[in-house]
Amino acid sequence: MSTAVERAPASALAGSEPVGIAGIGLGVLAFWLALPPVHSRTVALPAVVGAAAIACGAWAVAGGRRRLGWAAVAAGVIGIAGAVLATHASVSHLQAVITWSTILAATLVFATPLTYAAIGGMFSERSGVVNIGLEGMMLMGAFFGAYGADKTGSWVAGVLIGMASGAALALVHAFFAIHLRADQIVGGTAVNFLALGITGYLYVDIYGNNGTPDNLPAIPDVHLGWLGSIPPHSLGSFLDEVLGSQNLMVWLSFVLLVVAYIVMFRTPLGLHIRSVGEHPRAADTVGISVYGVRYASVVTSGALAALGGAYLSIGFVNSFTENMTAGRGFIALAALIFGKWRPFGAFAAALLFGFSSAFAPQLQNVDAWSTYGTLFEALPYVLTLIAVAGVIGRSIPPAAIGRPYQKQ
Amino acid sequence: MTDDELDPDLEDVVAEERVEELDSEPEARSGADYAPSVAERLAFYQRAGGIVTPILTALLAFFVGGLVVLATTGKNPLATYRAIFDGTGLNWLFPWVSGTERSLAALNLQQTLLIATPLILTGLAVAFAFRCGMFNIGGNGQYIVGAITAVWIGSSLNGLPGWLHILVAVVAAAVAGGMWAGIAGFLKASIGAHEVITTIMLNWIAVWVGSYLVGFGGPLQDKAQISAPVTKSVAPDAHLPVFWGSAVLQGLHVGFFIAIGALAVYWIMINRTTLGYEVRAVGFNPEAARYGGISVARNYFLAMAISGAFAGLAGSMDILGWQFHLDLTTVQISSIGFTGIAVALLGRNTAVGTFLAGILFAALLNGTSTRNLDPSVFKPELAGNLTRIIQGLVVLFVGADLLILYLWQWRRKLRLGRPRAVTGQ
Numbered sequence: 001m002s003t004a005v006e007r008a009p010a011s012a013l014a015g016s017e018p019v020g021i022a023g024i025g026l027g028v029l030a031f032w033l034a035l036p037p038v039h040s041r042t043v044a045l046p047a048v049v050g051a052a053a054i055a056c057g058a059w060a061v062a063g064g065r066r067r068l069g070w071a072a073v074a075a076g077v078i079g080i081a082g083a084v085l086a087t088h089a090s091v092s093h094l095q096a097v098i099t100w101s102t103i104l105a106a107t108l109v110f111a112t113p114l115t116y117a118a119i120g121g122m123f124s125e126r127s128g129v130v131n132i133g134l135e136g137m138m139l140m141g142a143f144f145g146a147y148g149a150d151k152t153g154s155w156v157a158g159v160l161i162g163m164a165s166g167a168a169l170a171l172v173h174a175f176f177a178i179h180l181r182a183d184q185i186v187g188g189t190a191v192n193f194l195a196l197g198i199t200g201y202l203y204v205d206i207y208g209n210n211g212t213p214d215n216l217p218a219i220p221d222v223h224l225g226w227l228g229s230i231p232p233h234s235l236g237s238f239l240d241e242v243l244g245s246q247n248l249m250v251w252l253s254f255v256l257l258v259v260a261y262i263v264m265f266r267t268p269l270g271l272h273i274r275s276v277g278e279h280p281r282a283a284d285t286v287g288i289s290v291y292g293v294r295y296a297s298v299v300t301s302g303a304l305a306a307l308g309g310a311y312l313s314i315g316f317v318n319s320f321t322e323n324m325t326a327g328r329g330f331i332a333l334a335a336l337i338f339g340k341w342r343p344f345g346a347f348a349a350a351l352l353f354g355f356s357s358a359f360a361p362q363l364q365n366v367d368a369w370s371t372y373g374t375l376f377e378a379l380p381y382v383l384t385l386i387a388v389a390g391v392i393g394r395s396i397p398p399a400a401i402g403r404p405y406q407k408q
Numbered sequence: 409m410t411d412d413e414l415d416p417d418l419e420d421v422v423a424e425e426r427v428e429e430l431d432s433e434p435e436a437r438s439g440a441d442y443a444p445s446v447a448e449r450l451a452f453y454q455r456a457g458g459i460v461t462p463i464l465t466a467l468l469a470f471f472v473g474g475l476v477v478l479a480t481t482g483k484n485p486l487a488t489y490r491a492i493f494d495g496t497g498l499n500w501l502f503p504w505v506s507g508t509e510r511s512l513a514a515l516n517l518q519q520t521l522l523i524a525t526p527l528i529l530t531g532l533a534v535a536f537a538f539r540c541g542m543f544n545i546g547g548n549g550q551y552i553v554g555a556i557t558a559v560w561i562g563s564s565l566n567g568l569p570g571w572l573h574i575l576v577a578v579v580a581a582a583v584a585g586g587m588w589a590g591i592a593g594f595l596k597a598s599i600g601a602h603e604v605i606t607t608i609m610l611n612w613i614a615v616w617v618g619s620y621l622v623g624f625g626g627p628l629q630d631k632a633q634i635s636a637p638v639t640k641s642v643a644p645d646a647h648l649p650v651f652w653g654s655a656v657l658q659g660l661h662v663g664f665f666i667a668i669g670a671l672a673v674y675w676i677m678i679n680r681t682t683l684g685y686e687v688r689a690v691g692f693n694p695e696a697a698r699y700g701g702i703s704v705a706r707n708y709f710l711a712m713a714i715s716g717a718f719a720g721l722a723g724s725m726d727i728l729g730w731q732f733h734l735d736l737t738t739v740q741i742s743s744i745g746f747t748g749i750a751v752a753l754l755g756r757n758t759a760v761g762t763f764l765a766g767i768l769f770a771a772l773l774n775g776t777s778t779r780n781l782d783p784s785v786f787k788p789e790l791a792g793n794l795t796r797i798i799q800g801l802v803v804l805f806v807g808a809d810l811l812i813l814y815l816w817q818w819r820r821k822l823r824l825g826r827p828r829a830v831t832g833q
């Protein structure tokens with residue numbers, strides 16, 4: 001009964017956590033009400049919903065969930081502000097920019113490579129090896145995926161060759177980080193330079209000025225025609241537009257997500273990885289091979305990041321260009337940190353970043369707003385900076401991250 | 409803790425002497441049953457790492473790069489490197505080069521030093537933070553912020569006299585770069601946010617905000633040419649004066665001396681000021697520094713801000729020295745800040761080392777440019793990527809002193825092993 005007594009003060013405001021989460025939801029809803037298809041043209045309705053969000057936030061803060069509460073308050077304020085802006089914009093502009101099905105479909109497309117790389121990064125970092133070389137490993141996957149698909153005529157072989165190349169680069173990183181006890185950030189930087197040089201060199205050497213051939217074998221899309229027949233018709237066609245013809249790799253990323261979660265948090269192997277990342281000496285003492293686990297984790301991270309890269313080259317754009325990952329490995333790293341080194345957290349962050357990538361080009365549809373598209377691209381990084389700064393719940397890395405382990 | 413213990417510069421000098429001293433040992437003492445203790449050897453290898461590692465690193469990287477050339481194109485790597493070397497203009501330093509060859513070499517050397525100027529400065533940006541125990545990956549963002557500030561001030565404020573205009577633009581760019589990096593320093597100092605993550609984020613924020621400012625319809629885009637994403641040009645009186653070569657042919661501007669001046673400032677600041685002492689103490693061991701009464705947070709912030717100022721300065725040198733305007737592509741693909749990492753690492757964060765490494769990488773970049781490299785010897789597009797591979801290898805090997813020390817140890821074992829085998833008989 002003592003636990004009930006201790007909890008008593010907190011339960012004075014019952015359920016502050018769900019209320020806080022509901023507050024964030026209401027804040028988003030307040031903004032959404034002023035956008036197509038609902039199109040509230042007066043501020044009144046969003047303002048009421050936003051005020052409710054702020055109230056929920058205040059309730060949560062009073063109940064002791066300070067960060068969540070303040071997030072809900074912020075969501076309410078931003079929701080009302082966004083709604084005010086939206087009601088001042090012309091309806092035709094809003095309709096040109098906001099087509100939910102297009103935006104959500106594109107969000108999934110942009111989030112997928114980030115998801116693969118972020119999940120890969122999770123394995124490496126959970127085992128205690130910082131991997132800022134994700135960008136380079138993705139780039140290797142993108143080039144060798146395309147090259148392998150071109151040479152073998154099969155996208156499956158392309159994907160496998162791409163993964164192997166990423167794993168090989170990761171092995172270099174692992175060797176320097178684990179055996180040679182080099183600085184892992186320096187090693188990761190080196191790996192990025194190397195990948196840029198190797199892929200650029202081979203691309204120019206093999207494909208020259210012509211670029212990769214147009215008939216590269218591509219990873220197929222999955223067509224789900226039956227989605228369109230789901231009643232009511234508007235919902236069916238909406239689902240069809242969002243999910244009806246996504247790439248196979250998009251669906252595989254969902255599978256990977258679940259598998260990664262189970263492996264990391266529900267199996268002995270995951271426990272080994274996490275213990276090596278939190279307290280290698282203790283793990284060593286109970287007979288876990290610290291080096292072995294770290295090598296396996298880093299190589300896995302390389303293979304997964306390369307899978308994301310291969311999706312870019314032979315799943316998404318069907319060609320390779322020099323430095324085509326263009327910083328996506330770093331965004332994946334940001335997603336990993338934003339998601340607190342957890343698979344679903346990282347996926348949620350990847351979706352958020354994917355959304356901003358999907359939304360930015362939509363702004364091009366209205367001339368007056370087109371310049372803000374590029375500004376919008378900076379949003380994921382600003383959010384990550386805020387997240388790292390500890391405003392939205394502190395991201396705490398694995399305890400032994402970045403520290404080489406020396407056997408005794 | 410004395411100043412000397414903290415001073416790797418001094419160790420380098422000591423190491424150099426020790427290397428020469430020890431090199432003669434196997435011959436001199438081969439007859440005696442001399443065997444240095446394990447600790448003695450280890451101490452020596454650690455010190456030898458100071459001067460030997462960078463040289464071995466660079467040689468190893470070029471060697472592997474040569475293997476890549478040989479394996480992929482079947483061409484003689486030495487001939488390729490020779491062609492790259494000729495494009496760098498460094499042959500101007502040889503007294504026997506004369507006539508048209510010499511004037512061509514002079515032109516090439518001007519370009520090499522032109523590229524070296526920002527590389528030295530971004531190298532210092534990385535090196536200064538390193539001395540405080542931080543890894544500033546954000547040199548690129550700080551460079552962009554500096555360049556944007558310089559182009560903005562250089563193309564406005566037209567009433568000012570030339571020298572004042574330059575001064576205001578350069579100082580503003582350094583301050584802007586310092587403030588940009590200062591964000592990361594502040595976050596590290598106040599709540600312990602890791603500077604690698606924050607500077608990576610700040611890099612991309614700088615790229616995208618810069619793209620917005622410079623790009624179509626952006627506030628800094630030149631309204632006179634609405635179809636091009638490029639800023640207005642810097643006023644002619646705000647151009648940095650050219651002191652070697654022709655101003656029309658993009659000769660070498662005085663920014664090169666500013667970079668050398670920055671090296672001197674860096675050396676003095678690190679080695680001869682209280683600030684430098686504190687920065688090094690924090691980098692050496694933050695806990696011990698805190699115990700000694702040094703404010704760790706203050707030094708994190710200051711070191712980061714000063715680092716950013718160097719990178720911002722680099723941006724202003726390029727804008728006021730030879731680019732004179734900023735376009736969208738430059739903002740998005742510039743990688744000078746990243747090359748600065750390789751410069752600082754190879755230069756071991758010392759002033760002289762950064763200078764030499766800056767020249768080396770600038771020479772590589774210039775020697776492999778399409779303008780300078782003879783396509784019949786080696787495709788310049790390939791060579792540009794070869795430069796990146798070499799750059800990556802350099803960073804990789806520098807990061808792993810142990811590898812170089814293993815190799816070094818191995819070499820010495822071979823040499824030391826022989827006399828011992830004889831005495832064992």
